[in-house]
Amino acid sequence: MTRQTNSPEHIEYVLRLGDNALILGQRMSEWCGHAPVLEEDMALANMSLDLIGQARMLLTHAGKLEGSGRDEDQLAFLRTEPNYRNLTICELPNADFGRTMMRNFLFASFQVLLWERLTASADGELAAIAAKSLKEARYHAQHAGDWVIRLGDGTAESHARTQGALDYLWTYTAEFFAATPGDDAVAAAGVGPAWSSLEAAWEAAVVPVLHEAMLTVPARTPFRSYGKFGRHSEHLGHLLAEMQILQRTYPGAQW
Amino acid sequence: MERKEWPLWEVFVRSRNGLDHKHCGSVHAPDAKLALQVARDVYTRRQEGVSIWVVPADHIVASDPDAKPELFDPAEDKIYRHPTFYQLPDEVNHM
Secondary structure (H helix, E strand, C coil), X not given: CCCCCCCHHHHHHXXXXXXXXXXXXXXXXXXXXXXXXXXXXXXXXXXXXXXHHHHHHHHHHHHHHHCCCCCHHHHHHCCCHHHCCCCHHXXXXXXXXXXXXXXXXXXXXXXXXXXXXXXXXCCHHHHHHHHHHHHHHHHHHHHHHHHHHHHHCCCHHHHHHHHHHHHHHHHHHHHHHCCCCCHHHHHHCCCCCCHHHHHHHHHHHHHHHHHHCCCCCCCCCCCCCEHHHCECCCHHHHHHHHHHHHHHHCCCCCC | CCCXXXXXXXXXXXCXXXXXXXXXXXXXXXXXXXXHHHHHHHHCCCCCCCEEEEEEHHHCCCCCHHHHHHHHHHHCCCHHHCCCCCCCCHXXXXX
């Protein structure tokens, strides 16, 4: 068995992966019962549950690595805002269906690259989670990418909205690749790649689809978001209030 | 604003290798590729299948329900069409 490092950087790395899945899963679940058609309602709920399933495995694993007895529920429901390590893009409001699909496409394409590399992680548990999650992420990227193409290359209205979604979300994708202090340690230990090393592969995956969708890829701006460092947008607090209320009102509640 | 319904697709799912695709329902989708995806999301969430076919519903030619008497009733008294009257030799009796 591979010896696990359990360094703070390692724990943080797993927490980032888990929080991305948790927060986007929670956010996307808001579509349940509200999607434009029944078929997409099912698809969005399925994908939310895929993400929440990933979050459960990752947070359970992070709790074990941490070794202070916190389980998935304590990590999911009893932390405060600055302790969440998700990318800001995951907590942004859904807005319309077009922006939801654009976010899913940009994020799932990034997740695919992460899971692909993490299947070879020196952390055996993480490698197993990656192998399972990779199939889900590939479907999410495919599904959302197909919608991006159809909406971008659709009517004048759908094109304008999709371009607007891309312009808005693109600024948040710089955060995917921002270097973090633990990058070298985690990469050296074979736990996982520095996210900054994935930028070229990610652009190679998303840009052709955006072009096929007749969209203009925005230029990078100096704007930076810092969710994965614990500095979140104003939207996370509201999401957490709804997600946490039950465990905070009835601590330890089970059903 | 004009609101057009997406076309209807009939969904057939093969539950296991070796079995036939069976009709299991229908979905609305704008095109064939998305019809397959939504069929996957709606009808195979609980591991119901290993393969999906979708067919535009308007490409299915159906018999007329009012024509049931002339189409199907005449077979009622043709019991000799069932292959149950043949005495098979012992060697092949498990056919």
